[in-house]
Amino acid sequence: MSTRKIGVYICYCGGNISDYVNCESVRDAIAGEEEVKVAKTTMFACSDAAQQEMIDDIQQQGLDALVVASCSPTLHLFTFRGVAERAGLNPYLYIQVNLREQCSWAHTDVPDQATEKAINLVKAGIAKARLTEPLIKTRIETVPRALVIGAGISGLRAALALSDLGLSVFVAEKSDKVGGWVAEFGRMYPHDRRGQDLIADLVREAGLRENVHIYTHAELREKSGSVGDFTVRLDVKGEPVTLSVGSIITTTGFVPYEPASGEYSYGTDGVLTLTEFKRLLDGSEGGLTYRGRPVDTVTYIYCVGSRGSSQKDTPNMYCSRYCCNAAMHASSLAHELSPAVHQFHLFRDIRTYGKYELLYQDARQKGAVFIRFDGEDPPQVEKSNGRFRIQVKDMLMAGEELDIETDLVVLATGMEPRPNQALNDVLKVPVGLDGFFKEIHPKLRPVETVIDGVFIAGTAQAPRNSAESVASSLAAVAKTAALLKKGYVELEPLIAVVDPETCTWCGECVGSCPYSAIEKISFGDKEIAEVNTSLCKGCGACVPACPQGALGVKGYTDGQIRAMIDAMMIDMVEASRG
Amino acid sequence: MEHGGGMAGDDFRPRILVFSTVTISDIGIDMAGSSHMHYPPTAISIPLPCSSGIRPEWVLYALTHGFDGVFVAADGTDCPFLPDCTDRTAKVMERAQNLLREHGLKPERLKMAAICSVCAEAFQRHMKNFFTDLKKLGSPGKAG
Numbered sequence: 001m002s003t004r005k006i007g008v009y010i011c012y013c014g015g016n017i018s019d020y021v022n023c024e025s026v027r028d029a030i031a032g033e034e035e036v037k038v039a040k041t042t043m044f045a046c047s048d049a050a051q052q053e054m055i056d057d058i059q060q061q062g063l064d065a066l067v068v069a070s071c072s073p074t075l076h077l078f079t080f081r082g083v084a085e086r087a088g089l090n091p092y093l094y095i096q097v098n099l100r101e102q103c104s105w106a107h108t109d110v111p112d113q114a115t116e117k118a119i120n121l122v123k124a125g126i127a128k129a130r131l132t133e134p135l136i137k138t139r140i141e142t143v144p145r146a147l148v149i150g151a152g153i154s155g156l157r158a159a160l161a162l163s164d165l166g167l168s169v170f171v172a173e174k175s176d177k178v179g180g181w182v183a184e185f186g187r188m189y190p191h192d193r194r195g196q197d198l199i200a201d202l203v204r205e206a207g208l209r210e211n212v213h214i215y216t217h218a219e220l221r222e223k224s225g226s227v228g229d230f231t232v233r234l235d236v237k238g239e240p241v242t243l244s245v246g247s248i249i250t251t252t253g254f255v256p257y258e259p260a261s262g263e264y265s266y267g268t269d270g271v272l273t274l275t276e277f278k279r280l281l282d283g284s285e286g287g288l289t290y291r292g293r294p295v296d297t298v299t300y301i302y303c304v305g306s307r308g309s310s311q312k313d314t315p316n317m318y319c320s321r322y323c324c325n326a327a328m329h330a331s332s333l334a335h336e337l338s339p340a341v342h343q344f345h346l347f348r349d350i351r352t353y354g355k356y357e358l359l360y361q362d363a364r365q366k367g368a369v370f371i372r373f374d375g376e377d378p379p380q381v382e383k384s385n386g387r388f389r390i391q392v393k394d395m396l397m398a399g400e401e402l403d404i405e406t407d408l409v410v411l412a413t414g415m416e417p418r419p420n421q422a423l424n425d426v427l428k429v430p431v432g433l434d435g436f437f438k439e440i441h442p443k444l445r446p447v448e449t450v451i452d453g454v455f456i457a458g459t460a461q462a463p464r465n466s467a468e469s470v471a472s473s474l475a476a477v478a479k480t481a482a483l484l485k486k487g488y489v490e491l492e493p494l495i496a497v498v499d500p501e502t503c504t505w506c507g508e509c510v511g512s513c514p515y516s517a518i519e520k521i522s523f524g525d526k527e528i529a530e531v532n533t534s535l536c537k538g539c540g541a542c543v544p545a546c547p548q549g550a551l552g553v554k555g556y557t558d559g560q561i562r563a564m565i566d567a568m569m570i571d572m573v574e575a576s577r578g
Numbered sequence: 579m580e581h582g583g584g585m586a587g588d589d590f591r592p593r594i595l596v597f598s599t600v601t602i603s604d605i606g607i608d609m610a611g612s613s614h615m616h617y618p619p620t621a622i623s624i625p626l627p628c629s630s631g632i633r634p635e636w637v638l639y640a641l642t643h644g645f646d647g648v649f650v651a652a653d654g655t656d657c658p659f660l661p662d663c664t665d666r667t668a669k670v671m672e673r674a675q676n677l678l679r680e681h682g683l684k685p686e687r688l689k690m691a692a693i694c695s696v697c698a699e700a701f702q703r704h705m706k707n708f709f710t711d712l713k714k715l716g717s718p719g720k721a722g
Contacts, residue, residue, distance in 0.1 A: 071626075072604070073604075074604075074605065098604075098623075100583075100610070100611070101608035101612055102607055104611075104612035106616065106617060107616060110619055113619040113620075116623060410649060430659075430660075431661065432653055514659065539630065539660060540628055540630070541628065541631055541658035541666060542631075543631045543632075545632065549633070551624075553631060556626050558633065562639055565624070565644075568595070568644075569645075
């Protein structure tokens with residue numbers, strides 16, 4: 001027989017719950033449950049007074065499990081785990097029941113039924129609490145070194161910042177030179193400094209640091225270990241280099257969108273991508289010329305390869321966000337080179353957000369003409385007598401058809417994720433539908449990935465300009481420092497576990513684990529599966545893979561799920577059958 | 579096949595067990611509640627880390643222990659653990675439907691849809707539709 005002593009607290013949430021759920025009925029329905037030693041309602045469970053009352057009850061009545069039925073766990077799971085801890089109870093003996101978002105607020109129209117549901121939710125919470133066990137976080141000593149993959153502006157700046165913090169840094173660059181795209185840029189907005197000068201400064205500074213090591217021709221081949229203590233093997237110019245690092249920052253950058261052949265006549269001499277046009281501008285002096293001939297007219301077409309616009313099979317649905325600004329800046333530079341040049345900007349929408357609006361104003365003041373077209377009815381480009389003829393319907397002039405003759409067509413092309421399957425296979429960081437590396441949470445955890453200790457930054461994560469890329473890489477540096485400067489990490493214990501008695505080692509679970517966290521070990525006179533606690537993320541993908549039912553996830557065990565289902569039946573069977 | 583004898587008719591309120599996920603679909607279901615978007619209160623959730631970790635046996639257990647339908651509010655492409663979560667979950671649910679058939683239960687008692695962290699309307703719609711469908715099916719009765 002179980003000997004659990006469970007405390008259950010049902011929160012009014014100041015009326016958010018109790019206006020629709022009869023909390024006293026819920027309390028009365030569960031107060032007589034076996035092992036429920038304390039059953040109380042409270043105005044605000046999260047208030048200091050209520051928390052102290054729980055601590056007192058736990059200590060005075062010797063409670064060994066805690067259930068709070070209040071709001072969503074996303075708000076207060078950690079609050080009440082903290083209450084348990086402060087009372088001397090293992091935090092994993094706490095169960096939160098969501099009575100607000102998933103009950104009272106969802107069923108404001110039927111309070112009686114909301115109360116029935118609340119009773120079942122709380123009973124299920126108690127059933128789960130009965131089967132809780134104390135869990136201990138795994139502590140791992142961390143290595144004060146980091147690996148940065150990719151030596152563009154994001155990676156180089158991250159390396160210097162890590163070095164400033166006293167952490168050793170290895171930078172692995174796949175190509176034969178450092179600096180990425182910015183190393184090829186001329187004048188950049190808004191400081192007007194040349195991209196290659198910015199990179200040269202960063203490289204010079206890195207060369208002065210004893211704790212920064214940059215490898216070129218270097219690719220990551222293997223990664224083992226876990227957060228705080230990875231072993232990585234690089235291939236550097238054909239030679240293996242093994243390093244021990246505590247974290248990995250991935251700044252592998254982007255590739256520019258390459259238009260399909262014939263997309264806006266791309267492939268015809270005189271149709272350039274934004275990258276190619278920028279190169280032309282950077283290499284021009286004393287007037288804008290193309291192939292030795294002065295350029296009289298430049299026409300830009302926006303959103304090429306972005307926002308669903310593409311002649312490829314799978315168009316990119318996202319906005320690349322940098323291209324409007326970059327096209328405006330190019331327009332301004334073109335005007336400086338040849339003040340008499342005519343410039344037409346054919347756009348769908350202009351997204352010169354924040355201070356980049358000034359670039360837009362500047363381009364207009366210098367005489368550039370902006371024509372808005374419908375994405376469903378894009379401009380037509382054809383070569384005509386050595387120049388180009390563009391037909392476009394001006395949406396701001398009731399669809400009036402315009403003919404533009406131009407020397408150059410500049411396609412404002414966006415960014416695409418760099419194809420990097422081999423690296424992805426080693427890092428195991430998920431990519432989104434757009435193909436860019438995916439963070440855990442776009443707002444709250446923007447540079448962390450589900451692989452603890454592996455961070456993402458720059459344009460490997462999303463289209464960005466260089467300022468935004470560096471900001472994100474420095475955020476990754478801050479997260480790395482928070483991880484490695486403490487000296488240890490604690491890993492969440494809600495992970496998979498094998499029942500050694502039931503397991504017969506068929507190996508099915510190994511293939512189901514996306515993190516290579518399951519291995520074979522000897523157990524007595526047989527072989528069984530074992531979960532590497534530092535690699536397992538607790539997703540549970542292995543659980544249905546096991547034909548013996550020998551795998552479970554702590555906190556979500558087979559016994560707990562079945563007990564919750566049983567508990568949910570008790571009243572509802574009567575209630576739902578009228 | 580199902581043996582009949584289960585409830586049906588106007589008073590019958592089918593009970594739906596929702597397997598949700600802690601980081602994705604629970605957030606969407608929370609949002610439905612926060613927006614006071616009503617759905618049948620007989621729909622009740624058990625959150626798990628990831629929808630690919632649902633044992634087919636749990637689906638069978640729920641349907642033989644009082645629930646009339648099981649809805650898997652899957653992570654879909656937003657899954658923080660698995661890029662192929664949808665495919666994996668779909669395969670597990672296919673196994674679960676086969677298990678239901680073996681026990682004489684109708685496979686349509688198990689439904690799955692991706693519910694993202696802002697999919698409040700989709701969740702509400704799925705609950706209402708599934709409730710209506712199950713009302714027509716009646717309860718499984720004492721099957722298998």
